[in-house]
Amino acid sequence: MVYLSETQEDYLLDILKHTTKSTVARIKDIAKTRNVSLPTVVSAIKTLAEKNIINHEKYGYITLTDYGIELAKNLLERKKNILRFLTFTLGIPEDIAIIDAHKLEHDLSKQTYEQFIKLTDFLAANPLIKEQFDKFAKREAYMKLNEINVGETAKIVKIENSPIKSKLLSMGTTPGVQIKVEKVAPLGDPIEVTLLGYHLTLRKDEAEKIIVER
């Protein structure tokens, strides 16, 4: 496989996009989508043509060679896989994943990339293990109720063992229940929360025993 720079890869994918839409791409269309000047595009196209990836025809029309099509499709595939690895396997939110995927796409070694795919496929085939891992990973994201900001809502995960556990549970702070922090008392403690449609007040050192996730 030939080596393409990051920008060259991007050009290639752009051309792929245009050619799938209208079989040919025009230099000025590409300049428009990438928001760069015509000469810049022309010089990039020239390099790609030298590598026998595209045919640069007259009147500024560009088509992909068979080799180019294959290369672009591989590239696209790779992009998707990396995104899937980030969102599915690692559970990264999509907006962050897109940015990070962009960083990984170009610089990842083949070996690492292939392991990424294997792990993703493995977890997809073994949902129980995936679930275990998700739970494990989330523990980091758990917070104590007293760390939740005023106005935010969180979901109860568990009540830590303490003398107040059974009181809290019987008042409805059971796992899965949504709890919203309404306000903090004028002197900074206690706090007021709502759950199950009623208002509850408790001290911060009591709220500490309620583990939640956002």
Place this chain on the structure above:
Amino acid sequence: MKSFTVALIGNPNVGKSAIFNELTGSSAHVGNWPGVTVEKKEGKFTYLDTQINVVDLPGIYSLSANSIDERIARDFIVKEKPDLVVCIVDSTNLVRNLYLFVSLKELGVKTLLVLNMIDLIEDKLEIDTTKLSSSLKTRVVKTSATKKIGIGELKEAIFDELHYPQEELYVDYGNDIERSIERIKNLLNGTNLPYNKRFLAIKLLEQDPLIIQELKQQQKENIVENAILEINSLEKIYPDLETEIIEKRYGLIEGVVKNSTKHLVSIEDRLTTSDRIDKIVTNRYLGIPLFALAMLIVFEATFKLGGFFADYIEQFFGWAGDGLSQYIHNPILQSFVKDGLIGGVGTVIVFLPNILILFLFLSFLEDVGYMARAAFVMDRLMHSIGLPGRAFIPLILGFGCNVPAIMATRTIADEKDRLLTILINPFISCTARLPIYVLLTGIFFKENHPGLIIFSLYALGIIVAILSAKLFRSTIPQLKGKVSFLIMELPIYRMPTIKAVLLHAWERSREFLKKAGTIILLGVILVWLLSSIPFGVKYASEQSFVGALGKFFAPILSPSGFGFWQAAVALIFGLLAKETVVGTMGTLFGGEDKLSIALPHLFSPLSAYAFMVMSLLYIPCIATIGVIYRETNSLKWTAFSVFYSLFIGWISATLIYQIGSIL
């Protein structure tokens, strides 16, 4: 006539008292649950040919045995076996409220479900009582206690249910837990605890301390151990068994509620009015000023307005004493009627305006829902001195008078916290002590910052109260430990009925008259007796028994700087009411106008200050002792309060005098 007993139960603030009042009318009788300071209310009504006795149980959230209230309610249900338990729930908050109901069903008692506050969900939530009734295996009645809706139906339903058997309700805990429950149930067959076996088995899995203890008392440790084995093996599947069990109950409830209710508007709607009020009332900046304002109004009304009436009452009794004694010629009898009997009754009655007005305000604030907010606002401050937020109001009221202040401790939920707040209250300087300070600073500190001197006494009272609280918390076994947890519902604001507020204020006044009044009257008569024997001597003179007592105590008081009998007698009379110290001195030295000449011969400024410290701290007055007895329901704690304060008073006065003398 046939008679049955019915217990009322429910979460706090569901309108249980209101329903109780509607059911029983004016037949209510207020007392205490045996051995504790928790209030017990009983009443009755008649339906057809049947008398139905109603017992009001404490407001609770569950039937676990975590608090005294929960224990009382559960014990009453399992040991006294009422014929029916009427569970009152707040229709605006079914899910959380039904948790207690489901626990009752698990206990295996016959129940009736009352959906109260039905007026508040009109046009907002539709509850299908038929569905609710069949899924919860109970009869369901809708009421509004304040709008008097459904009370007739409730009475009828109570009567009917007394005569019909009821289906049981099972929460399905899932195969694994159910198997454990079965195994424990089998072991329980040989026991004769008064509980339903399934309930016992489940509570054992929840490790209920009271039930474990009861089994151990019956030498059934093996069952407890077996239960622990079951728990251990279940915890391999459910790492958090307790949560799992409670979740299952809530799961059932959520399912039932979803099935039998329909929201006509979004749930947020019902909160808004109350929330809007709270935006101001518990606001970051306004919360404390508003609380201060509320306190100011309550304080002024209680003591200024109450004082206005109290003055007239005092005048009336003075006039009545004088008037009546004209018709009595035996001098001893005359003095008994005037100073003992009428004086004693006067001492009791004089508190009535204070108590009545105070409890009009406090019950209004409580029923409106403000007291919970007051605790929310003040908790942090009080917590730092080892008391709950609700202790603030009784302490502030103490600056007016310790009698209503101690009566106001009843809003403190936790028994320990309440006891502690009662015991430190007498150190807060009430207005009755002010005349002593004014008299003595007027004579001895006229040119020497009299304001500062008086202020220092108030401050000393607060300091002694706080230090005593810390001391009791760390030394007395019954009071040891941390402040009880807060975890408190903030009920939505509601307009109470005038009737309920009046009734509550009247109840508290009546209790004061009956229980505390007797002690106060006896105390006053005792002091009269001590001052009159041997009969024939001048009342409270050097020759009287009290004079002899004064002489006996004088040497003990001499390290404090005032070792003369008149001081001791004045202090003994201070028992009646602290301002009496001034009057007594006046009498002993031939008139209050003579004091400014007589006292400088006996007191130095230093010993006068020590005497004021003594007056501040030494003993609660008789009326305060009376309410301490009434509220703690214990002679032991009453005696403790008396002796502890005597000791603190003497030690403080002595330290101040001795250290002052060295300086």
